[in-house]
Amino acid sequence: MKLKATLMAASAMALTAFAPASAEEVQKIGLAVANLQADYFNQIKLGVEAYATEKGIEVITVDAKNDGATQVSQVQDLLAQGIDAFIYIPAGAAAATVPARLAKAEGIPVVNVDRNAEGEPGDTFIATDNAASAYEVCKYIIDQAGGEGKMLMIHGQKGTTPEVERTKGCMKAIEENPGVEVVGEQWSNQWSQDEGLNITQNLLQAHPDTSIIFAQSDAMALGAAQAIKVSQMQQRIYLGGFDGDTTALPILAQGGFDATATQQVRGIGRLAVDSAIKLAAGEELPAEQLLPGYLTTPENAPEYVAEHP
Known part of the structure; x- marks a missing residue:
């Protein structure tokens, strides 16, 4: 299948530069996850x-359930269990620097995933x-709308790396x-x-002439799609999400919304483990390792459903 070949080639290119190292230096990894209720984070966990x-x-593995204070306490417990490396997905922006600082103070390498901590990066x-x-x-849904229209943006958690970067990318298209x-x-x-449902309902009431919506996660896009359906707007509203969630891709394939960016979630998990091994062995790695996401629409979504994760 063409898509499968494309995914395998892209993943191979991304991972070749960081070929697996010996696991001898790492016997135990601590994995701190922001919220396992989110499909995206759960898929990374499964990959790791x-x-x-x-x-x-x-x-x-520990799950902070989106609470920063809980995550700090969980990481303190992880460090007490003699972990050799730490894979860290911050639960929010507020206390994000603390877990990385605690691990580094113990000489434990830190691999940040999805979200980085400003001032204390992994x-x-x-x-x-x-x-x-x-x-x-955003370029795709704007093009589908004819390059013009009133637009809503439903942001993720304010100040987190994905929210900041997804806003930046969408604003470029705008x-x-x-x-x-x-x-x-x-x-x-x-x-x-x-949240996607409630936010979109409120925003559509205030802006009934909306024709374009970008929701910064697939979960929020599914909520926005519900709100659009309930609102019974007369105009066509073009809706984009982000993540390529296993729950959202089949709905996208059926035309439930218009586009998403499918992430290599299991590949991210594998790369995190290889990076932890390399860092524990004393190797230096790039400050950032960014993998491509794939524009997914109702036309090609069935192939992603078949290949995902």
């Missing part, structure tokens, strides 16, 4: 655990190229289309479907 198991490495940071992928999604006007925007707390 499956790949680490192949290498005979134990993974201790030894390497792994993510999708959020800005480039958000640009592609700036290239002077006929598009952002008439409303709102930030979420948990990137959730319920």
